[in-house]
Structure formats: structure tokens, C-alpha cells
Amino acid sequence: MSDEQQPALETHDLTVTYHKRPALYGIDVAVPAGSLVGVVGPNGAGKSSFIKAVMGVVPSSGGWVKVFGKPLRENLHRVGYVPQRESVDWDFPVTVMDVALMGTYGGLGLFRGPGKAEKRRASEALEKVGMLPYSNRQIGNLSGGQQQRVFLARALAQDSDLYLMDEPFVGVDAATEAAIVTLLREMRERGKTVIVVHHDLQSAGEYFDRLLLLNMRLVAFGEVKDVYTPELLQKTYGGRLTILSEVADRAAKL
């Protein structure tokens, strides 16, 4: 089967527990290749957990993940990951260029250093997000929006087919937000699949073609016109499933 028919990302019964407390229940989803997906839901709905579980950053306690029809491990090189900006220490002694170069390390193995080709890829990625003029800056001397652009450049330098982004719009200025949206659409035009955790329901409807509505379990997944409906949004945001979260709490204390 060729890539076009394979879903870019497929999860089956994906479940995440933190310290025995379930955060996500049995997510079944198949994201078609070439789509731009927003992951939307209230605080604590498990949006980030979903992406982290797919990437194996947090262990999933059940279910499986396939990327372009194969287990993640075999297709890891086709996946680019953009963690939350707050997850790293921005005082770290690395430059903008160093961070962008990290995107190219996946193909290098443990011991080989980046060569000319890798540096070119990193420069192109920085250029694309407008951060090339800053390549020699230490990353702590950047604004929030600029830091997010550097993270995106690192992902672009990975040159993957599927991208998972955790809250790239948090704490960025309006110009950066617009630039990111343009970039996401451009990536889609080039056939990339992009899955973005997004906190703002208002803009979610216009930024993405598909939405994944999440509240500890999958509420709905589909094209915006089908799932951006009052009923489904109410189901996503309108209160927790009380019994579900109570039982989860109790399970955690066992």
C-alpha cells in the first residue's frame, strides 16, 4: 500500500496513566496523510499526553501506535516532534543554530557530527521561520515568539512527513502566530501531515482542516465542518465526565 492510502498516524486503544491516574482512555484515531489537524479540548483533557504518548515520551499503558502503517520505532525518522516551549531551560549554552542543527541529528546516529549538508538544512529551516539573522544568538536572548520559531526550525530541519506540535501558539506574539499558521499551511501543501495541540477554540476552526476533540477520551475526529458543531463542542468542553474522573482519582490512590 502506498503512503497516500496509509494513514499518517493511527492509534488503537491508546491509553495513558500518570502515577496510576488515567489521563487518556482508549484513543482510536486514523489521521489521513496530508491533513492539518488541531487537537482541541479543555485543560487537563490529555491533549499533550496524547502527543507525548504517540512519541513515547510518556509511556502508554495500553494500545498501539502506527505511523504510515508501521510501528513508530520503524518510522521514527519520518516523525518530527515540537515539544512545549516551557519544557526546556532557555539559559542552556547553545545558539539558535545549534538548536536548529539538532533537527538533523536523527539521521546521523550517535557519533557522526553534522556536515555541510546538515548545516545547509538547518540554515534553510531558520530562513523559513525568519530566524537566520539570529543564528549566533544564545537562545535565552530571544522573545517567546522567536524561541517558538527556533523550535519550529528544528522540526523543519528534521524534514519529516508527520509533525506533532505541542502548543506552538502559547505565549507568542501576533506576528509569530500568523507566521506559524502560514508555515503550517505551506507544510500541508507539500504533503506533510501536521498535528497541533491548540488551546484556543476560537481560532481552531479557521487554522485547521480537521479537529480532534479530546476530553480524556476521544469525543470526535473529523473535518472542521463536521465536528466544529455546538453539540460536539459542548460535549468536549461541557464539564468533565464526573464519574470517569472520580474513578480515575480513586484508581490513583489504590
Added chain:
Amino acid sequence: MVQEMSVLASAVDFLIPAGGSAKAMMAAVLLGAGCGLLGCFVVLRRVALMGDAVSHAVLPGVVAGLIYSSERSPGVIFVFAATAGLLGAGLVRLMMMSTRLKSDAALGIVLATFFAFGIMWQSRNQQDTVGVMNFLFGNVGSIDASDLRMMLMTTLVLVVTMFFLRRPLLVMSFDEGFSRGLGYPVKLLNGVFYFLLTFSVVVALQAVGVVLVSAMLITPAAAAYLLTDRFDRMLLLSVLFGVLSGLAGGVVSAEVNGLPTGPVIALSATALFAGVYLVAPRHGVLSKAWRTFRRRMRVRRENTLKAIYQIHEGEGFVHEEVSVLMLARKRGQTEDAVRRDCKALLSRGFIDMAEDGVSLHLSRLGWKRAMEIVRNHRLWELYLTNEADYAEDHVHEDAEKIEHILEPGTVRQLEQHLDFPELDPHGKPIPQPRHLVAQPLLTR
């Protein structure tokens, strides 16, 4: 394989000097290099206390090594010490995973337990463990050729491994989640890191002592971290600081009778750190204080310029001169204080003083800067009232600060955004430094 090892060993032997003080110097260089390298990762990953725990945890291993090797073989001591250190590190991790304890509590328990156990075991076997004081407080003089050979080989392993793994270790320390996405074997790398950490502790043990080894892991790297924003430079500087403090400690404790090596090495590292802490160009306290002082002086000059402008404005720009007395009244300062400010403005060419010293007038440069400051202030007030819906009487305080830091690019943006306004929210005209040439006051 065995043959290769013996070839390597004889090559190592060739490097070992015969003289006692030369041996001490070499030991100091080795421990400085090893601890300096590892220390960078210890500081950046914020596991400084882990170094402390590992170094205390090796004590029972040292005691075991002393008891079970009759001729005090460094190899045996090394193996026992490293095993104990790794066991300690493993227990810390186990405790963190299986309970809700955070790392500091887990580290504290492991550190104290292993150390207490080591001391107790040692005091029950005093005849067999004569040299234990050297390991507790460090004694470069006690390092003989076979100790040095062990140190040399271990440091070699450490440096080579670090050289090849520095990139993945760096990425993992910076962003563990991302490094998983790259396909790095994160667990394995973490294991390698703690192995190397234990190695560097054991290498430094005999020279610095259990109690103070962690100083060598933290202080040189911390000093390097304050000096540079580049990782490769940090590694080099940290090794350099480590070696320097090792050498200083070795020399001083050899010269001065009765001084133990460990404390002298640790204090040498602290002295280096203190120097860096004071004078580091970007992150040092002196340079920070200097920058703050310079900024405060600039704000003061600009406020004086602004006051001169406002006096002119209040008079309808009819006079060319402003008297020092008027300026003092406007600024709410004594005449002497204003004179001092004027001197600063004079030396920068912003004003000219009359010969009698009672009045002054703005130079062309002074007019330009004064107008810029007043413009910045009023533009910002307008921006806050128009765009951010601040009340008119709430904007002045904010603008007093912002006026000094608005850059030309931001000013242009503000002007465009506000459609090139002429009046501020209080109805005062916003000056245009661009049109300075047209100012009647400056025709002469």
C-alpha cells in the same frame, strides 16, 4: 585483546613520571580534566546533588577495596568504589520512581546511609584500612605509580567517551523528549552518563577526598557557565579551571606542611569561581552592576534634557537660555545636583553653558535627544490611551520608564499605527525631531 591491553598499559607506564611532585601534578591535571568535563553536564542537567550523593556513596566501596586487596590494589579499590557509587545512584532513582519522594530527599537518604555505613565498617577494621583518611580528605602525596596508572586509564576512557558522545548527551540534557524523537537510546545514554560520573568521582577520590569531590564536579563548571554561552567553550573552560585548581591545590598542600590536599583544591576552585563571579563580562555581578549604573546615569541625563525642553515649551520657545536655577526648580533638585547633571550633559555635547555658569542652552544634539525623549513619552501615552484603553491619568508613570527604552524601529511602528499623531492625550504637541532644522531657535 589481552596483548593489546598490555601494550596500552606499557604505553601508559611510559607517561608516568618518576618524581613524587611530578606524579602529584599529573594526578591534579587528570582529576581536573575529568571532573571539569563531567561537571558541565552535572551543572546543566541540575544534578549537582547527585554528584555529592555518588561521591559519598563510594566510601563503603573504598573501605571494601582496602579490606579485600592485601596490597591496596588500585584496580580493586576502583571496582568496589565504582560499584558502590552506581548502587547509590541506582537506589536514588529507584526511590524516586517507587515513591512520591523528589530527588533531594532521596539523595539525602542515600548519601547519609552509604557514608555512615562506610565509616562504621572502616572503624571496625582499622588495621586493614590505614589509608582511608587519604580517601576521606584527599592526599595527592599518597598517589603512587599504580594509582596514577589507574587514574590515567580511567580518565582516558572518560575523555574518549565524552568526546564521541558529547553531542547526543548535549541534546538529551537540553531536551529529553526531543532526543527520544530523534531515536536516541535515552535510557542507555543516561546509564552511560552515570557511569562516567562515577568514574570521574573515583578518579578524583584519592586527591580530593570523598567529602569534597562534588566541589570539583560543580565549581569549575559553574564558573565556566558564567563565562560563556557556547557549550564547546564551556567544556574547555571547565576543564581548564578544573586543572588549574587541581594544580594550585597540589602545589600549595605540598609546600605548606599539614594542609590536606582536598580542601585546598576545593578552595582554589572557589577562588577561581569568585573571580569569574565578579568580573565575567555578561553574567558577572560587577559588569551587571556597571550596566545598571550606566543605564541609571543615562536616564538621569535624559530626564534633565527633557526638563530643559519642557521649560522652553512652557515659555513658548521664546528664550534661548535656561537658567540653572529654573532647571533646579523644575527637577526638584538642589542647584549643586543640577550643576553636576549639567556637567555630564556638557561633556557629551548636549548643552553649552554660559560663561558665568548661571544659564545654559541646548546644542543641536541636545535638542534632538530632548525632542526624541519627549516624543517617545507622548507617543507612548497616546498608544496606551488609544490602543490599550488606559485612562488618561494612568499613563504618565509608565511612559516615564518606556521613553528611555523605545527604539527607533518601535517609534516608527507606533507612529504608523497611530497615523502620525500631532497631539498627545493631554493635548500637548508631540515634537518631531526630524523637522529639527526648521526650528527657529536653531538658526544661529
